[in-house]
Amino acid sequence: MDIEGSVVVVTGGAVRLGRALALGLAKRGARLAIHYNSSAGPAQAVVSQIEQAGGEAFAVQADLSQPRQAPAVIQRSAERFGRVDGLSNSAAIFEPGNWSDTTEENWDKHFAVNLKSPFFLSQAFAEHVGRARRGHIVNIADWRGVRPGADHVAYTLTKAALVAMTKALALALAPNIQVNAVAPGLILPPPGKDREYLSELAKTVPAQRVGSSEEVTKTVIYLLESDFVTGDLIFVTGGQHL
Numbered sequence: 723m724d725i726e727g728s729v730v731v732v733t734g735g736a737v738r739l740g741r742a743l744a745l746g747l748a749k750r751g752a753r754l755a756i757h758y759n760s761s762a763g764p765a766q767a768v769v770s771q772i773e774q775a776g777g778e779a780f781a782v783q784a785d786l787s788q789p790r791q792a793p794a795v796i797q798r799s800a801e802r803f804g805r806v807d808g809l810s811n812s813a814a815i816f817e818p819g820n821w822s823d824t825t826e827e828n829w830d831k832h833f834a835v836n837l838k839s840p841f842f843l844s845q846a847f848a849e850h851v852g853r854a855r856r857g858h859i860v861n862i863a864d865w866r867g868v869r870p871g872a873d874h875v876a877y878t879l880t881k882a883a884l885v886a887m888t889k890a891l892a893l894a895l896a897p898n899i900q901v902n903a904v905a906p907g908l909i910l911p912p913p914g915k916d917r918e919y920l921s922e923l924a925k926t927v928p929a930q931r932v933g934s935s936e937e938v939t940k941t942v943i944y945l946l947e948s949d950f951v952t953g954d955l956i957f958v959t960g961g962q963h964l
């Protein structure tokens with residue numbers, strides 16, 4: 723796909739990794755639908771930043787803990803730009819919960835935001851693209867999804883299922899829609915933690931350092947530009963998943 727002039731929906735595009743991804747795509751000439759839930763101000767700031775640089779963007783709100791709201795993100799983006807060419811499912815929650823203290827509420831919320839909504843966003847996207855045009859889906863997974871630990875159980879299971887969904891949809895939506903995933907490692911500190919916390923953890927990473935949002939963005943761009951890679955998962959972890 724030629725990123726210049728394409729229309730890409732980035733869920734969770736107002737803050738952190740999603741924001742970096744949206745700005746990186748806009749820099750390459752993509753037109754952006756910045757999905758947000760609670761971050762209305764930051765979403766508008768991303769839109770303004772893109773517009774000031776001569777690009778095109780708009781902000782679209784949906785609470786993805788209510789998966790019925792998901793398809794409207796694609797529909798409203800298509801109305802705004804006339805078409806949608808790419809979808810990056812980045813919005814997610816990452817809350818603690820081990821095998822004994824995970825509640826049904828914690829489980830259900832992770833599955834709704836991290837898996838069910840990406841599925842119904844993908845379904846709406848595929849319906850919009852149809853069979854005559856090309857399209858790309860890039861899911862933001864996590865290396866934990868393929869190497870589960872004993873912590874963050876619900877989160878980890880949603881990311882494992884997101885990887886499985888990536889492969890299943892790559893088959894279902896071939897040949898005209900490619901579906902891939904990126905599994906970041908230590909990129910940004912989780913809520914309540916600082917860079918110091920990540921630097922400590924980085925000592926256990928083969929690359930001996932924390933990664934950057936730009937490295938994740940470059941990988942997503944590679945996948946969006948590829949015409950032949952599908953059903954793949956690329957680790958951007960410095961070897962942490964090994």
Ligand SMILES: NC(=O)c1ccc[n+]([C@@H]2O[C@H](COP(=O)([O-])OP(=O)(O)OC[C@H]3O[C@@H](n4cnc5c(N)ncnc54)[C@H](OP(=O)(O)O)[C@@H]3O)[C@@H](O)[C@H]2O)c1
Nearest residue numbers: 734738739758759760761785786787812813814906909910
């Ligand atoms: N940070 C890392 O180092 C790292 C490592 C591995 C994988 N990842 C993955 O990379 C992606 C981005 O990570 P991040 O750390 O930048 O995320 P984050 O800071 O936790 O941000 C979460 C994003 O998800 C959105 N979101 C949360 N609940 C939502 C809901 N109910 N409805 C709609 N949107 C909702 C938020 O939107 P609002 O702010 O608008 O509410 C926000 O944009 C995630 O998929 C994460 O699992 C990140």
